Amino acid sequence: MTGFVGALVEAWGELRIHRLRVLLSLIGVAVAVAAMTGVTALGDITRQAQAELSEAQSGRPATFRVDAWSETATLDATATTAAFREFVDRYQIEQASLVTYSTMPVRMPMATWDVTVQAVDPPYGTMHRIAPIHGSWFTEADADRFSPALVVNEAFLRELGVADLSGHPTVLIGAGEPVLATVTGVVADLWPGAYPEAYILSSAYERWIPPNPEYFTVPALEVWVPPEDAEVAEEYLNRDLTAALGAGAQVQIYRQDAFGIEEFDRVFQLVVTGIGVLVLMLGALSLVNISLVTVRQRIREIGIRRSFGASSGRIFFSIMMESLVATVLAGVVGVGIAVVAVRNAPIESLIGWGAIQDVPPFPVSAAVTGLVAATAIGALAGLLPALVAVRVKPIDAIRY
Amino acid sequence: MSLLELRGITRTVRLPDDSRLDILRGVDLSVGAGEHISIVGRSGTGKSTLLNILGLLDAPTDGEYLLDGTPIGRLGNRRRARRRGDDFGFVFQQFNLLPGRTALENVIAPLLYARGRTFWRRHSIAASMLERMGLGDRLESKPEQLSGGEQQRVAIARALVRTPRVILADEPTGALDVDTGAEIMSMLDEIASDTGAVLIAITHDLAVAARATRHFRLGEGVLTPITIAPRTSGTLAELGDPLTATDVVDPEAVPALAEVEAGPA
Numbered sequence A: 001m002t003g004f005v006g007a008l009v010e011a012w013g014e015l016r017i018h019r020l021r022v023l024l025s026l027i028g029v030a031v032a033v034a035a036m037t038g039v040t041a042l043g044d045i046t047r048q049a050q051a052e053l054s055e056a057q058s059g060r061p062a063t064f065r066v067d068a069w070s071e072t073a074t075l076d077a078t079a080t081t082a083a084f085r086e087f088v089d090r091y092q093i094e095q096a097s098l099v100t101y102s103t104m105p106v107r108m109p110m111a112t113w114d115v116t117v118q119a120v121d122p123p124y125g126t127m128h129r130i131a132p133i134h135g136s137w138f139t140e141a142d143a144d145r146f147s148p149a150l151v152v153n154e155a156f157l158r159e160l161g162v163a164d165l166s167g168h169p170t171v172l173i174g175a176g177e178p179v180l181a182t183v184t185g186v187v188a189d190l191w192p193g194a195y196p197e198a199y200i201l202s203s204a205y206e207r208w209i210p211p212n213p214e215y216f217t218v219p220a221l222e223v224w225v226p227p228e229d230a231e232v233a234e235e236y237l238n239r240d241l242t243a244a245l246g247a248g249a250q251v252q253i254y255r256q257d258a259f260g261i262e263e264f265d266r267v268f269q270l271v272v273t274g275i276g277v278l279v280l281m282l283g284a285l286s287l288v289n290i291s292l293v294t295v296r297q298r299i300r301e302i303g304i305r306r307s308f309g310a311s312s313g314r315i316f317f318s319i320m321m322e323s324l325v326a327t328v329l330a331g332v333v334g335v336g337i338a339v340v341a342v343r344n345a346p347i348e349s350l351i352g353w354g355a356i357q358d359v360p361p362f363p364v365s366a367a368v369t370g371l372v373a374a375t376a377i378g379a380l381a382g383l384l385p386a387l388v389a390v391r392v393k394p395i396d397a398i399r400y
Numbered sequence B: 001m002s003l004l005e006l007r008g009i010t011r012t013v014r015l016p017d018d019s020r021l022d023i024l025r026g027v028d029l030s031v032g033a034g035e036h037i038s039i040v041g042r043s044g045t046g047k048s049t050l051l052n053i054l055g056l057l058d059a060p061t062d063g064e065y066l067l068d069g070t071p072i073g074r075l076g077n078r079r080r081a082r083r084r085g086d087d088f089g090f091v092f093q094q095f096n097l098l099p100g101r102t103a104l105e106n107v108i109a110p111l112l113y114a115r116g117r118t119f120w121r122r123h124s125i126a127a128s129m130l131e132r133m134g135l136g137d138r139l140e141s142k143p144e145q146l147s148g149g150e151q152q153r154v155a156i157a158r159a160l161v162r163t164p165r166v167i168l169a170d171e172p173t174g175a176l177d178v179d180t181g182a183e184i185m186s187m188l189d190e191i192a193s194d195t196g197a198v199l200i201a202i203t204h205d206l207a208v209a210a211r212a213t214r215h216f217r218l219g220e221g222v223l224t225p226i227t228i229a230p231r232t233s234g235t236l237a238e239l240g241d242p243l244t245a246t247d248v249v250d251p252e253a254v255p256a257l258a259e260v261e262a263g264p265a
């Protein structure tokens, strides 16, 4: 215990004495660690943000979308809906949702808007990572309401003229005989200046909204399955639904999550990490060089410490510690620089498209990588001088 | 039982041209607790070598060294290092202070190898030791800012801070003027007596040597007891010293030495 603390105190004292030289060589280590950590973090963050953005829009891996249509006749929406529901029940797919796009008049206080409304099932929220900023997403219980519930975007809420959901805002929707719908959730706009949009539950849509003859739509089906089941799912979807919808119906299935498009920044990250490793190596070399020089100058000093009762193990440990304490400090500084730099980096322009609501936090793994690299370099740089110091015989050190 | 005992210690080194140099050829010495010993001898006779062997910094080529009755040769490196730190304090001719570090840091340095309370209270222990050496107001001075005498006092504080049982001083006054040297030696003597430590001092200065309770001369690789009359000054050379002029070992054969030994035994 005292041995360990003693060695630490000693190492710290040595670093203070040689601070200028140590500082110079550590700048390299700190810069390299900052570069490596920063790039790793940026890569992680952008990839994460990209993944979230594309998942929000296209679904998580593996999401399939099934569209049905007929070339000869108009497809029966009710029959199609039934076929989709039956498929989901048969295979007990938990994450599945009908998706029906429609446009319907909405009586806002100032004017009536034609609003794009998506009729979906409750799992759609999980499948597209929908996180309402007010209220909540649909649950199964919403199907039993006496009026349709709506999850709207911020633009919709603004147009309604309310700030939040505390007053349980309602709005008339639908052509012909409009129904009074209640807004129960609000999601963020996908981009600034978005038009009002809304989600409604499929069941409510079927029950309350009279079919619009000018705007006839057939639902699509989205299913989210584990990526390893993707092939089987695709095959079953095709086989079962083609059979269920009968001759004349076309079934098109495509995978819509963004898989395989994240590779371009990997190369960039590899190159910069490579450069970081190189800089780190150079920093380490100069560190080795400096510690070797100082150890040679310190042979007498080592001898004096021997006379205090320093064993060769203790000498080894002290010199090693010096190097470790120094590079770990440099590593902490480097990681700190990286954190600050990444905080202030223009993440959105790096991703190149879209707006992300909250930038993911600094990845811990990147910070850990940086510190581990710094520690490893310290150990490596300390090894050689420590071995040299241990090989000095006490007597030669004193006589030196 | 004596604290230190050397039996037939030899030390041989191999020179770069592959010849052998016998520095010590069979040294016998037995030192009891509290004794003050002085060793004189001409330059290059192996005084420092002997002191380093005593302080476990060097190992004899042959012979037996008993510390507290324990044969040191059988101790491993670790234990030997520990005993060196626990039992010995070194004072060197060139002070050997750690450069760049303050007086206080220098005196703390050996305490970093201590254990328990001594380790944790190292600051106050070191500070009071320096105060005792009259350096209470120079704690933060670096060696470069201290005079030779002050540096040697720091070195003595450092050697004594762990209250060693044996103080080994290798020409402690060699780099100081006569008065400062005398002052330093009385401090060393006094503290050694206070703590009951053994003091083994190597010197060229007969006045310094005379302060000890027992005197030896190292020549031709062996240690011979001699008698030195108490005196306030005098070097071996000043006596027309055969010790420095030749390698004469036998005191009887040297008339000049007889005069040295004519004092009270």
Ligand SMILES: Nc1ncnc2c1ncn2[C@@H]1O[C@H](COP(=O)(O)OP(=O)(O)OP(=O)(O)O)[C@@H](O)[C@H]1O
Pocket (backbone or CB within 6 Å): B013, B014, B015, B021, B023, B041, B042, B043, B044, B045, B046, B047, B048, B049, B050
């Ligand atoms: N490791 C070594 N290798 C070669 N020669 C050595 C070694 N150690 C000591 N010597 C030689 O042994 C002799 C004795 O050295 P030592 O330092 O013990 O003498 P000394 O009596 O202390 O001399 P001085 O009074 O000048 O300090 C010298 O000639 C020295 O050169």
Ligand SMILES: [Mg+2]
Pocket (backbone or CB within 6 Å): B047, B048, B049, B170
């Ligand atoms: Mg010497």
